[in-house]
Amino acid sequence: MAKGRRRGIVGGVALLVVALVGAGLWHYLLRPDDPTHDSAVADAAKKVDQVQATFVADHLYQADKYVHAAGQYPDVAVLTVTGDTHWGTGVTLVLRVAGHGVEIGADGSVIDESDEAICFRLRLGPRDDRRDDDIECPPDDPIQVAEDPSLYEVDERLKSALATVGPDEAAVRAAIDGLKLDPAIRTEVTAQNGRVGVALRAAQYDCLLARVTGNGAELWRPARIQLAPGELSCDTRTSLSGYFGKGLR
Structure with a gap:
């Protein structure tokens, strides 16, 4: 194979790697099939669904209100927030969510189970809402959110x-x-x-x-x-x- 052609292939692979890293997809290729992890992601995703449903039901649009609402869920921590309002700058949140993963065998027995911290990126506005599941968790400490009191059983x-x-x-x-x-x-x-x-x-x-x-x-x-x-x-x-x-x- 000609050296020029080899350089072209190597360069193309390098560009693909850069693109995958930039898109946050490279860790999916490096990680082997992991049913327990996938189950933990699915469990955590259900909790994020609830958080987003609260955003809609409560007619939220301000960044601090999103953070406060998400922080009321016991298994959810807000790591980062950028932006001010949904319709203005748009608001981006990164959530760290506790997920419980279980791998079930063909006979219904539990092969493996574990609790994992799964991160999600929520892009809210200014036009469309998008969500990235199972992203690499940033090193940030959770934003401190005051827990609301409750009238449960009052x-x-x-x-x-x-x-x-x-x-x-x-x-x-x-x-x-x-x-x-x-x-x-x-x-x-x-x-x-x-x-x-x-x-x-x-x-x-x-x-x-x-x-x-x-x-x-x-x-x-x-x-x-x-x-x-x-x-x-x-x-x-x-x-x-x-x-x-x-x-x-």
């Missing part, structure tokens, strides 16, 4: 606490204090025209409203879409208004 406790207090603001406040809720939960109590309204809010879409009258206490959780920006407020104005207890408008 409904029955609140209902029981308010069952016998009547429309007395001081008694309602004392009953709520007795629940020893997370101090990060915003609590609002307002008396009006012989009724007492209660609003508990843990996060944008975690809201519990109550209305106490002479006939007892009623509780209501507005639907997620009703709590979207520009819709109902999680406050006592809503708990004392005609919107209380209503379905989607």
Whole structure:
């Protein structure tokens, strides 16, 4: 083979390697078939699907809101973020996600299993959203994200606490204090025209409203879409208004 032709082939291979490295695909060629790893990627990808579904359901578009929402998932860490808004600069996140991989044999037995950290790149806007799965994880430490408080399983406790207090603001406040809720939960109590309204809010879409009258206490959780920006407020104005207890408008 002529030297010129060999140089051409070697040069072409080198260019292919550079292209693959640039595209983040080279490690796929170097890594042999690994069913356990592939299973871990699939498991982690389901968690990223949930994160992206939250982005859509919560109508997010700002970089800090994306980071905060993703950071609420226990198996998800945000490593990097660039950009400001979806429709402006676009926002790019790199997530590190815990994935559990299992290799199952032909007889259904477990051949191998392991927990792995799998990284994903989410490109959000400015025109289209794209996602790269199983990329090389950057060395960055996770961005610290404050965990939202939760109203999980508070409904029955609140209902029981308010069952016998009547429309007395001081008694309602004392009953709520007795629940020893997370101090990060915003609590609002307002008396009006012989009724007492209660609003508990843990996060944008975690809201519990109550209305106490002479006939007892009623509780209501507005639907997620009703709590979207520009819709109902999680406050006592809503708990004392005609919107209380209503379905989607």
